[in-house]
Amino acid sequence: MPADDDPRLGDVSEGTILRTILSRTSPSSSTILGPGDDAAVIAAPSGSVVVTTDSLVHGPDFRLAWSSGFDLGWKSAAVNLADIAAMGAAPTALVVALAVPRDLRLSFVACLADGFREACAALAPGCAVVGGDLTTSDVLTIAVTALGDLGGRPAVTRAGARPGDLVAIAGEMGLAAEGLRLLFERFRDDGTPVPVDASTLTAAERSAVDAQLRPQPPIGLGPIAAVTGATAMMDVSDGLALDAARLAEASGVTLALEAALLGSDPDRALAGGEDHALLATFPPETLPPGFRRIGTVLAPGAHAVLRDGEPAGAAGWDPYRDWDGVADE
Amino acid sequence: MPADDDPRLGDVSEGTILRTILSRTSPSSSTILGPGDDAAVIAAPSGSVVVTTDSLVHGPDFRLAWSSGFDLGWKSAAVNLADIAAMGAAPTALVVALAVPRDLRLSFVACLADGFREACAALAPGCAVVGGDLTTSDVLTIAVTALGDLGGRPAVTRAGARPGDLVAIAGEMGLAAEGLRLLFERFRDDGTPVPVDASTLTAAERSAVDAQLRPQPPIGLGPIAAVTGATAMMDVSDGLALDAARLAEASGVTLALEAALLGSDPDRALAGGEDHALLATFPPETLPPGFRRIGTVLAPGAHAVLRDGEPAGAAGWDPYRDWDGVADE
Numbered sequence: 001m002p003a004d005d006d007p008r009l010g011d012v013s014e015g016t017i018l019r020t021i022l023s024r025t026s027p028s029s030s031t032i033l034g035p036g037d038d039a040a041v042i043a044a045p046s047g048s049v050v051v052t053t054d055s056l057v058h059g060p061d062f063r064l065a066w067s068s069g070f071d072l073g074w075k076s077a078a079v080n081l082a083d084i085a086a087m088g089a090a091p092t093a094l095v096v097a098l099a100v101p102r103d104l105r106l107s108f109v110a111c112l113a114d115g116f117r118e119a120c121a122a123l124a125p126g127c128a129v130v131g132g133d134l135t136t137s138d139v140l141t142i143a144v145t146a147l148g149d150l151g152g153r154p155a156v157t158r159a160g161a162r163p164g165d166l167v168a169i170a171g172e173m174g175l176a177a178e179g180l181r182l183l184f185e186r187f188r189d190d191g192t193p194v195p196v197d198a199s200t201l202t203a204a205e206r207s208a209v210d211a212q213l214r215p216q217p218p219i220g221l222g223p224i225a226a227v228t229g230a231t232a233m234m235d236v237s238d239g240l241a242l243d244a245a246r247l248a249e250a251s252g253v254t255l256a257l258e259a260a261l262l263g264s265d266p267d268r269a270l271a272g273g274e275d276h277a278l279l280a281t282f283p284p285e286t287l288p289p290g291f292r293r294i295g296t297v298l299a300p301g302a303h304a305v306l307r308d309g310e311p312a313g314a315a316g317w318d319p320y321r322d323w324d325g326v327a328d329e
Numbered sequence: 330m331p332a333d334d335d336p337r338l339g340d341v342s343e344g345t346i347l348r349t350i351l352s353r354t355s356p357s358s359s360t361i362l363g364p365g366d367d368a369a370v371i372a373a374p375s376g377s378v379v380v381t382t383d384s385l386v387h388g389p390d391f392r393l394a395w396s397s398g399f400d401l402g403w404k405s406a407a408v409n410l411a412d413i414a415a416m417g418a419a420p421t422a423l424v425v426a427l428a429v430p431r432d433l434r435l436s437f438v439a440c441l442a443d444g445f446r447e448a449c450a451a452l453a454p455g456c457a458v459v460g461g462d463l464t465t466s467d468v469l470t471i472a473v474t475a476l477g478d479l480g481g482r483p484a485v486t487r488a489g490a491r492p493g494d495l496v497a498i499a500g501e502m503g504l505a506a507e508g509l510r511l512l513f514e515r516f517r518d519d520g521t522p523v524p525v526d527a528s529t530l531t532a533a534e535r536s537a538v539d540a541q542l543r544p545q546p547p548i549g550l551g552p553i554a555a556v557t558g559a560t561a562m563m564d565v566s567d568g569l570a571l572d573a574a575r576l577a578e579a580s581g582v583t584l585a586l587e588a589a590l591l592g593s594d595p596d597r598a599l600a601g602g603e604d605h606a607l608l609a610t611f612p613p614e615t616l617p618p619g620f621r622r623i624g625t626v627l628a629p630g631a632h633a634v635l636r637d638g639e640p641a642g643a644a645g646w647d648p649y650r651d652w653d654g655v656a657d658e
Contacts, residue, residue: 037486040381135384
């Protein structure tokens with residue numbers, strides 16, 4: 001699109017921006033009242049609603065040289081959908097609070113809306129953006145809240161794992177982290193992020209970068225795990241070892257993971273987080289399709305994660321500790 | 330608190346910050362599952378949930394010289410609670426996505442949490458923060474999502490006003506705007522915001538500044554309006570004239586406002602927005618306590634707001650057009 005046809009946000013009205021977004025939004029099948037009023041109304045047939053919120057902030061969470069508007073819409077949706085799925089619920093709706101710099105182009109916001117729509121269509125059909133808020137800011141910030149329905153079941157928390165249960169995972173382990181490593185290693189010039197040249201990547205590298213920029217958590221498997229009898233569940237957002245330790249602590253058990261079941265690179269699997277895989281525990285012999293066993297729940301009280309009997313390191317991401325303060329320049 | 334006992338956020342862990350916030354959070358009476366898991370679970374006894382999101386961003390929405398952490402927590406809660414009330418619903422829960430600079434003090438975040446708790450206690454008892462997200466950013470951004478329950482009633486939208494209805498308002502008209510005017514006029518030094526010296530303000534001026542920094546929308550009157558038969562409702566966030574025009578357009582009617590009913594300063598009442606008063610229409614003779622008549626709904630199709638028979642100006646706030654780009658320095 002020629003720049004003349006693609007104004008900066010500071011040169012158009014709030015109404016124009018909102019119309020651009022709303023025209024790219026599909027209806028949610030749970031919508032009772034959609035955008036256009038002070039609030040939306042969403043069906044909650046179970047008599048309860050699951051709610052979670054998660055933001056992406058320019059700098060600690062993404063670089064604009066690496067992520068397109070579409071990527072950011074997709075990822076913002078995916079990380080929130082995964083938190084809903086991790087409770088055993090089906091996502092019903094998203095609301096999005098956007099704080100967007102005035103020098104960004106209108107097409108960027110359009111692509112962001114496309115990313116939200118396509119992520120919902122691919123990962124959680126029937127779910128959609130039903131409302132939002134738009135303001136200006138010097139730092140692009142995408143704050144998403146997701147709602148979900150439990151289908152009449154109790155929520156699957158982190159606290160229900162029992163000795164003897166299987167430890168299982170659905171989704172990638174460490175692929176998104178490998179993608180991030182590739183971005184930092186290959187697509188910076190003197191420390192500054194530069195656009196990804198996909199032609200320089202092997203197919204495997206490309207799928208790792210894709211996993212980082214547009215993760216595909218197995219949202220549909222969350223409710224299936226719940227129906228199958230998952231005793232505990234969470235999504236892996238900060239690293240498998242760290243998140244497994246949280247589940248172990250909440251349940252008052254030890255998770256014994258087996259390195260041979262953690263794929264070709266167990267260290268990467270244990271450290272990697274942003275795949276938003278579903279980590280769950282199941283009674284023996286009840287693993288549903290899509291989940292694979294990675295270990296066993298041991299005696300209560302130890303609050304630890306063991307890798308082949310030894311304590312597993314719990315490296316993970318803490319934005320206050322780990323962000324280097326750099327955005328794009 | 331001495332600065333030594335009040336570390337900057339960049340010098341403490343995410344866990345410390347989260348514990349500081351959660352220790353200051355009251356439970357919501359609708360909470361089925363509270364903080365600590367991937368998502369919270371909130372009762373939705375009507376089988377539906379009302380949802381809205383609204384952010385405050387440093388710069389366009391507030392200045393740190395004027396607003397304390399407590400003020401910002403309070404206001405972030407209040408503006409979202411008002412959107413729930415405007416649908417005729419009772420607020421049940423808030424989730425908060427915070428993006429906070431690393432040089433802010435831990436006490437600031439503690440006061441922010443206090444402001445959320447106290448605003449809920451004062452404006453919507455039983456509602457509370459049930460979950461959130463924390464990340465770092467160079468721009469302080471507070472993105473709140475509020476949930477509410479309709480008590481089995483249909484939502485009151487902007488679209489139901491009928492000719493012959495009364496136009497009524499509950500809450501202040503223009504007081505918060507007067508407070509903002511005072512802040513800009515009296516508490517800037519060479520254009521830069523400076524702290525408010527309350528001793529230089531009259532009692533009336535102080536209440537105007539308070540209305541801007543800690544608005545008190547009449548949240549409880551939203552469900553009462555719905556029960557009484559309100560035909561349309563919205564909260565006044567962008568200015569009475571502008572928001573009334575939106576209600577008129579959604580309903581396909583004309584709202585005839587009477588200047589004599591708009592208080593001592595009708596111009597200020599028509600332009601002022603941030604009081605988050607509830608604007609509603611009611612069938613004749615059915616005004617509930619707390620609402621006062623400000624006009625009448627006229628024949629359909631005109632989509633306009635008249636002030637004593639003449640078109641009312643529709644000035645209002647558009648952050649992309651109106652923010653001067655200045656934060657605090």
